[in-house]
Amino acid sequence: MSYKLYIPGPINVSQKTLAAMAQPMIGHRSADFVALYNSLQPDLQNLFYTKDPVYLSTSSAWGVMEGAVRNLSRKKVLNCMNGAFSDKWNDVSRRLGRDAAALKFDWGQPVCPEAVQRELASGQYDAITLIHNETSCGCMSDLPALMSVIRQFPDVISIVDCVSSFSALPIQKDALGVDVLITGSQKALALPPGLALISVSQRALERAKNTPDRGYYFDLNEFQTNHEKGMTPSTPCIALLYALRSQLDSIKAEGLENRHARHARLNKHVRDAVSALGFTLFPREGFGSVTLNCFANSLNVDLPALNKILKTKHNFIIDGGYGKLKGKTFRISNMGDETDETMAAVTTAFASALAEAPKLP
Numbered sequence: 001m002s003y004k005l006y007i008p009g010p011i012n013v014s015q016k017t018l019a020a021m022a023q024p025m026i027g028h029r030s031a032d033f034v035a036l037y038n039s040l041q042p043d044l045q046n047l048f049y050t051k052d053p054v055y056l057s058t059s060s061a062w063g064v065m066e067g068a069v070r071n072l073s074r075k076k077v078l079n080c081m082n083g084a085f086s087d088k089w090n091d092v093s094r095r096l097g098r099d100a101a102a103l104k105f106d107w108g109q110p111v112c113p114e115a116v117q118r119e120l121a122s123g124q125y126d127a128i129t130l131i132h133n134e135t136s137c138g139c140m141s142d143l144p145a146l147m148s149v150i151r152q153f154p155d156v157i158s159i160v161d162c163v164s165s166f167s168a169l170p171i172q173k174d175a176l177g178v179d180v181l182i183t184g185s186q187k188a189l190a191l192p193p194g195l196a197l198i199s200v201s202q203r204a205l206e207r208a209k210n211t212p213d214r215g216y217y218f219d220l221n222e223f224q225t226n227h228e229k230g231m232t233p234s235t236p237c238i239a240l241l242y243a244l245r246s247q248l249d250s251i252k253a254e255g256l257e258n259r260h261a262r263h264a265r266l267n268k269h270v271r272d273a274v275s276a277l278g279f280t281l282f283p284r285e286g287f288g289s290v291t292l293n294c295f296a297n298s299l300n301v302d303l304p305a306l307n308k309i310l311k312t313k314h315n316f317i318i319d320g321g322y323g324k325l326k327g328k329t330f331r332i333s334n335m336g337d338e339t340d341e342t343m344a345a346v347t348t349a350f351a352s353a354l355a356e357a358p359k360l361p
């Protein structure tokens with residue numbers, strides 16, 4: 001059984017990356033570990049476009065998404081919501097006992113900068129969460145426009161999830177003024193799941209220092225104290241750090257601009273090929289994600305049947321819609337290590353499976 005994954009995470013992991021993970025263990029307080037950790041930093045800072053440190057957390061992205069709110073919101077957090085993950089962030093903020101407001105948009109609509117401006121102008125907030133690339137509906141908001149609004153409110157700490165867009169296009173953390181930028185390993189970085197990466201501004205660290213009840217495992221100041229020694233607060237998944245080291249080397253070898261251009265090109269290939277079969281893109285025009293395409297099931301195809309044909313005949317797995325969009329949309333990922341050849345194979349197989357798949361009554 002070896003299927004190729006074209007769901008928007010986890011995605012295909014290369015043999016090179018898998019082999020890197022199979023290296024012998026080292027102690028997490030050893031000089032070898034410090035050398036590994038410190039070697040990752042400049043390459044990660046390059047990818048984050050930041051001078052701030054990049055902390056590594058052995059958790060899925062949600063660990064640090066929860067942790068960031070816990071560390072940084074004392075007064076009230078504004079959660080911008082336009083899909084499953086951003087909706088969940090409001091639920092998570094409330095579960096932490098934080099005062100949290102919901103700024104809602106329909107799934108597939110981008111977060112609207114004017115609406116954020118109006119809400120923050122009320123002066124109630126000290127933090128805001130937003131998701132750059134809402135994976136559930138393939139919608140990418142205009143981060144530069146949003147950050148130029150948020151920067152007008154110096155008391156508001158910006159917490160941005162770029163879990164499914166990171167490294168596929170430039171997200172210039174420092175130039176945009178993002179305080180906290182969060183990503184995870186199993187999306188465009190094409191690593192196995194289980195590692196979260198978070199870069200935090202100095203002013204956010206200052207805020208965290210004075211926040212009570214921020215716990216231990218995701219305490220940003222614990223990350224900073226250990227970072228200064230080239231370490232993580234607790235024992236990390238060292239195999240994933242080997243994988244990250246290997247992948248950062250590959251990214252450097254390809255070149256960032258080439259990587260970004262490749263993602264844009266493969267994304268357009270899928271969009272064009274599937275649109276030519278008669279499907280329409282689900283998110284608002286101009287706000288489609290660059291790492292996946294979410295299509296409306298405008299041809300009323302039996303998606304579970306289509307996916308079964310794709311899986312059994314072609315060994316490809318795509319996604320049949322997230323949450324309330326199940327059956328109504330489908331998503332095809334183009335992120336990670338994919339090439340023109342691999343994506344062409346997916347769209348060819350998709351067209352062939354579609355010709356066989358039944359329509360819904």
Ligand SMILES: *Cc1c(COP(=O)(O)O)cnc(C)c1O
Nearest residue numbers: 060061062085133135163164184
């Ligand atoms: C996948 C994803 C997450 C959640 O990541 P986990 O690693 O499952 O915690 C959060 N936000 C976005 C936008 C995602 O795509």
